[in-house]
Amino acid sequence: MSDVTVTGNARAEQLAAIEESGWGQPFRFLQPHNVSFWVYLLGVGGGLLTMLKYFGSGGSFYTPALAGGVLLFGLYLIPWLLLLRHHNRFTAQPAKLLATGFVWGGVAATFWIALPANGALLEIWAKAGGTSFAADWAAGLTAPINEEWGKALGLVLLIGLAPRLVRSAYDGFIIGAFIGLGFQVFEDVLYVYNGATQQYGVDQFVTSLQVFVTRGAAGIVSHALFSAIFCAGLMWVLGRTPGERNVLRGVLTMLAAMVFHFAWDDMGGLGGGTAAVAVLPFVIAVIELITLFYVLRHAARRERAWTRALLTPELATGAIDPPLLDAVSGLHKDRKAYRKHLHSRRTARHLQEAASDLSRELAYSGGNESAAVTHARNELLRLRNK
Numbered sequence: 001m002s003d004v005t006v007t008g009n010a011r012a013e014q015l016a017a018i019e020e021s022g023w024g025q026p027f028r029f030l031q032p033h034n035v036s037f038w039v040y041l042l043g044v045g046g047g048l049l050t051m052l053k054y055f056g057s058g059g060s061f062y063t064p065a066l067a068g069g070v071l072l073f074g075l076y077l078i079p080w081l082l083l084l085r086h087h088n089r090f091t092a093q094p095a096k097l098l099a100t101g102f103v104w105g106g107v108a109a110t111f112w113i114a115l116p117a118n119g120a121l122l123e124i125w126a127k128a129g130g131t132s133f134a135a136d137w138a139a140g141l142t143a144p145i146n147e148e149w150g151k152a153l154g155l156v157l158l159i160g161l162a163p164r165l166v167r168s169a170y171d172g173f174i175i176g177a178f179i180g181l182g183f184q185v186f187e188d189v190l191y192v193y194n195g196a197t198q199q200y201g202v203d204q205f206v207t208s209l210q211v212f213v214t215r216g217a218a219g220i221v222s223h224a225l226f227s228a229i230f231c232a233g234l235m236w237v238l239g240r241t242p243g244e245r246n247v248l249r250g251v252l253t254m255l256a257a258m259v260f261h262f263a264w265d266d267m268g269g270l271g272g273g274t275a276a277v278a279v280l281p282f283v284i285a286v287i288e289l290i291t292l293f294y295v296l297r298h299a300a301r302r303e304r305a306w307t308r309a310l311l312t313p314e315l316a317t318g319a320i321d322p323p324l325l326d327a328v329s330g331l332h333k334d335r336k337a338y339r340k341h342l343h344s345r346r347t348a349r350h351l352q353e354a355a356s357d358l359s360r361e362l363a364y365s366g367g368n369e370s371a372a373v374t375h376a377r378n379e380l381l382r383l384r385n386k
Contacts, residue, residue: 010309010312010313010315010316011313011367013309013312014309014310014312014313014362014367015366015367016309017305017306017307017309017310018310018362018363018366018367020167020241020242020306021091021167021168021241021303021306021363022091022162022164022165022166022167023091023092023306023310023360023363023364024360024363024364024365024366025162025164025165026094027094027096027097027100027161027162027165028161029096029100029161031161034160034161035160036157036158036159036160036161037160037161039157039160040100040104040108040154040157040161043104043107043108043109043112043113043153043154043157044103044104044107044108044112046108046111046112047107047108047109047110047111047112047113048107048111050111050112050115050116051107051111054111054115054190055193062193062196062197062204064196064204064205064208065192065193065195065196065204065205065207065208066189066192066193066196068192068204068205068208068209068212069188069189069192069193069208069211069212070189072192072208072209072212072216073185073188073189073192073212073216074185076185076188076212076216076219077181077185080181080224084098084174084177084178084181087174087177087296088174089356090170090300090303090304090306090307091168091170091171091303091306091307091363092360093165093166093171093174093175094165097158097161097162097165097166097175098174098175098178099178100158100161101154101155101158101175101178101179101182102178102179102181102182103182104151104153104154104157104158104179104182105151105154105178105179105180105181105182105183105184105186105223105227106182106183106185106186107182107186108150108153108154109147109150109151109153109154109179109182109183110182110183110186110187110190111186113146113147113150113153114143114146114147114150114183114187117146117150118142118143118146118147121138121141121142121145121146122134122138122139122142125137125138125141125142126138135268136266136268136269137266137269139265139266140261140262140263140264140265140266140269141262141266142265143261143262143265144257144258144259144261144262144265145258147183147223147226147261148226148227148230148254148257148258148261151176151179151180151183151223151227151230151231152176152179152227152230152231152234154175154179155172155175155176155179155231155234155235156234158175159238159240166235166240167240167241168235168240168241168244168299168302168303169232169233169235169236169244169298169299169302170232170299170300170302170303171235172231172232172233172234172235172236172299173228173229173231173232173235173295173296173299173300174228175231176227176228176229176230176231176232176234177224177225177227177228178224179227179231180222180223180224180225180226180227180228181223181224183223183227184219184222184223184224187223188211188212188215188216188219191211191215192207192208192211192212195207195208195210195211196208218264218281220285221260221264221284221285221288221289222264225260225288225289225292226257226258226260226261227257228292228295228296229253229254229256229257229260229291229292229295230253230254230257230258232253232295232296232299233249233250233251233252233253233254233255233256233257233295234250234254235250235299236249236250236253237250237251237254238250241302243302244302249298253295256291260284260287260288260291263280263284264281264284267280267281267284297331304329304330304331305329307328307329307356307359308325308329310359310362310363310367311325311328311329311355311358311359311362312325314358314377317377318381319355319358319377319380319381319384320355320358320380321384323337323338323341324338324351324352324355324384325355326338327348327351327352327355328352328355328356328359335348335352338352347383347386350383351380351383351384354376354379354380354383355380357376357379357380358373358376358377358380360376361373361375361376
């Protein structure tokens with residue numbers, strides 16, 4: 001009798017997790033009756049026009065620089081996408097939704113919002129504090145406001161376009177990272193173009209390579225990180241899933257992202273022209289990464305609970321055992337313990353991937369039996385019985 005009760009409770013929790021997470025819901029971009037759709041089109045359309053105008057005047061002359069920038073930062077995208085794909089494993093977001101966020105960050109947030117807004121605010125700081133003050137502090141007092149909120153507007157629009165899909169702080173973290181990555185890549189190409197114009201078109205590919213090395217290295221702790229942290233904080237403030245709203249944590253998280261952005265843009269002012277300028281980037285980078293992993297761990301808490309609820313009924317089928325359930329829904333230490341339990345990193349990885357596939361198919365089927373669920377379950381049983 002107790003087994004039946006547990007199974008019934010597990011089934012109810014599984015269905016509740018599917019409903020709360022929205023996992024398995026399709027993403028539909030074309031929504032002419034949704035105001036978020038038209039605001040998105042306005043932002044991306046306005047960004048495209050600004051981009052064409054900005055590059056159009058000298059685009060033909062600076063084609064080698066632009067081509068080099070697009071090629072280099074296009075390649076730069078590959079490891080980023082692989083990394084984010086790895087982290088998009090708990091109740092994973094659809095690729096189309098993430099691509100929509102990437103385009104907002106690259107086109108709308110960069111060219112429609114940040115480019116004109118930054119120019120205007122920089123002039124205000126120069127007039128208010130003088131040229132010396134502006135040189136030291138204007139960038140850090142400008143970009144964190146215009147750019148972080150401009151990128152976060154993309155998350156708000158995606159909530160409007162996919163309210164069932166964008167629910168948790170982890171959703172905000174992943175989507176924010178894609179929006180920030182879009183901003184980062186397009187801004188870097190813009191830096192390549194500006195560098196070529198400052199050199200009057202001399203050695204354009206060399207210039208693009210220099211920008212790629214400096215901006216690419218700094219990009220590890222740049223816009224993708226800022227936006228992941230900021231958007232996770234915004235989702236905590238909004239509290240779109242039961243029990244997750246935490247306004248204080250959300251506000252502090254958003255402020256942390258803005259402070260990090262300020263620190264990178266005003267490194268010279270913070271260093272005060274001393275030797276500290278050489279050490280400061282590394283110190284800030286370490287603090288940023290610690291904060292990033294702290295936010296990631298707390299943001300994923302609800303997603304891990306949903307994943308556990310999705311797979312718990314599978315204990316009765318034998319497809320999942322308790323150590324595997326802990327590993328696929330747990331932290332790094334749980335996955336490490338599972339590898340030790342099996343004495344094989346490769347087997348542990350394959351079983352966790354198969355369990356994740358099963359959880360995805362269960363979400364897509366609404367917790368019901370389907371051909372895809374049966375196939376995923378049988379594949380997991382086959383791997384466990386090898």
